[in-house]
Amino acid sequence: MVTIREVAKESGFSSTTVSIVLNNAPLSRYIPETTKKKIERAAKKLGYRPNLFARTLRNQRTHTVGVMVFDMTDPYCTPILRGIENTLYQASFLPILTDVHNERSRFERYLEMLLDRKVEALIIVANWLFVDIDVLGDLEKNNVPTAMIGREPHTRSIGSVMVDNEQGTQMAIQHLFALGHRQIAFLRGPKHITDTAPRWKGVQDFAKKNGLEIDRKLVLDLPESRDPLSPFDAGYKLTMELLETKRPFSALMAFDDMTAFGAIRALTRAGIKVPEQCSVVGFDDIAHSRYLTPGLTTVRQPMPEMGAMAVSLVSEGISAVQEKRKITLNHRKLSPELIVRESTAAVV
Amino acid sequence: MVTIREVAKESGFSSTTVSIVLNNAPLSRYIPETTKKKIERAAKKLGYRPNLFARTLRNQRTHTVGVMVFDMTDPYCTPILRGIENTLYQASFLPILTDVHNERSRFERYLEMLLDRKVEALIIVANWLFVDIDVLGDLEKNNVPTAMIGREPHTRSIGSVMVDNEQGTQMAIQHLFALGHRQIAFLRGPKHITDTAPRWKGVQDFAKKNGLEIDRKLVLDLPESRDPLSPFDAGYKLTMELLETKRPFSALMAFDDMTAFGAIRALTRAGIKVPEQCSVVGFDDIAHSRYLTPGLTTVRQPMPEMGAMAVSLVSEGISAVQEKRKITLNHRKLSPELIVRESTAAVV
């Protein structure tokens, strides 16, 4: 490995000057062009690459951001990660991605690793979060700017990016309503998931405002589970139960896309055609949803944008730390978008 | 931040001794238990965490492995990444994941970043690889143990993990054949994908051996593309073309699962029921395949195992580097597994 001293020797200047020139430091203002040229030539000739560890040791900067995701296999998070990666890349930051497997111990271990590696910020993709909240409380102590995606933190010192869940379900039910559906079944999310309540609130608000009657017998809840793919099986099972009650419904609104997939399978098995005999709508718009036949009508979360937004929140925090200002992080709520595909149709 | 010197002061020993004890270095053999206890207590009391950058600067080890994936949004790679992550975690290594977006410039940039950060090994998930081979040739120069998943490297110095493509398609066509299918349509992969040739060879070998006649008019090729999700649209389009020729077929074998999804949509649109009127089989067994209705019969690549295998290959390389032995990396071919779901049925 070629060091700065070798570049110094080669160029005939001291390593101080080399450092100043190569980093374009403030002092380089006083260094004449000819000197700069010589140094740059020498550096290039030797193929000099500064040792990042020495550099970090000295000036404390790592140009890395820790990213913790609760479950990588959840298709919901891939586009978010893309958004994060893409935005960080522009800023020459390197994301360090860890997958917590929804386990407390892994969360703690990885958090430790990231802090040891002195990430300059932390982004937490809290999809399908099972870990208790107090773990997240620990985050406050470390004065690393932190943002959470998909969950409202209970503390002010952590930024957050959320989709507007209420608005999302309102759009979905509005769509079903407009298609003439009045007997609608609902598969609500598990109680421990924070998205569950606001999504249901959106439905209720719409129902109240538009005189839509909700049959409580057609409302079922997904069971708790730490597996983000489990809603498929649960959706299948609950839909089967729903069918057994013989209570008629012409549309079904699922907590998320995976639940919708399960529901579709159950309906199909029961000989009920989607969307001809029953419309189905999901939430999230994960990648699968487009490729399913029929394509799933769903509420899209702007996942890449959410990732990008989280980066921009923590960037602000990083600047604050640099300038020794106090860090304050904002909370953002992004609007979803209704994606109409083939799984919904007008009531016959 | 508390340094080793503060621990030294607190415990009453020199930082040398503290270092020896805390690292359990060979010399610690001579340090009496009482001393060790005192030092450990002091370290714990102060909450000492060694500065990894200082440590790396000194002893050159980073305990990180670079992982480069060509396209994160490809559902094929998520389980592989899980396998990699999980295995590295056991060994207290931290993966540093980069997404190359199938762009040459990003590949080079990220490679540079990873090398600057002195990753101790490199794992490349070469799914849906578009980047030219010579870029990969560059990898040889850096004497970092490297393994590739999903593609045979042209050089001996890089390890590789592949699925046995030939065996996979043989299993698939054997399955269709056993169900009585004789008129089978094929959607082959794009020519620039390395998997394409061996998969087709598996089909041909089986056909020859079992007297199955392949109608060349029923064999179409996917176009080239750098998007791993594009086969959906291509599969749809090609299947439509196939149907227009009016040439009968009772089964369709797709290059991969995405292609199969596209084919299923086309068939469904054309009023042809899967599997009653036409069986469809895919390749890969990405997560979607289970959740589609009907569930897709496909050839499963053992993705988590492939990831784990790649880690074990480079681990060997890391050991070699440590002991200053010459690094040699192996090539492994793993067996796929036929997953029979609902998209295939006996010919009527």
Add this chain to the structure above:
DNA sequence: TGCAGGTATTAAAACGTTTTACATTCCTGA
């Protein structure tokens, strides 16, 4: 003439480890 201030450059300290080489004491066997 003296001095203020800009320009050009560098020596040396500092960042926090690990490791080499050495120092001291204590024991053991001759």
Add this chain to the structure above:
DNA sequence: TCAGGAATGTAAAACGTTTTAATACCTGCA
């Protein structure tokens, strides 16, 4: 009594940067 090894510990160098503080020269101005 002494040589030499084992046990216990440390001073100092080294890893490769960045930055502070300093030096030296020049120019222009009072």
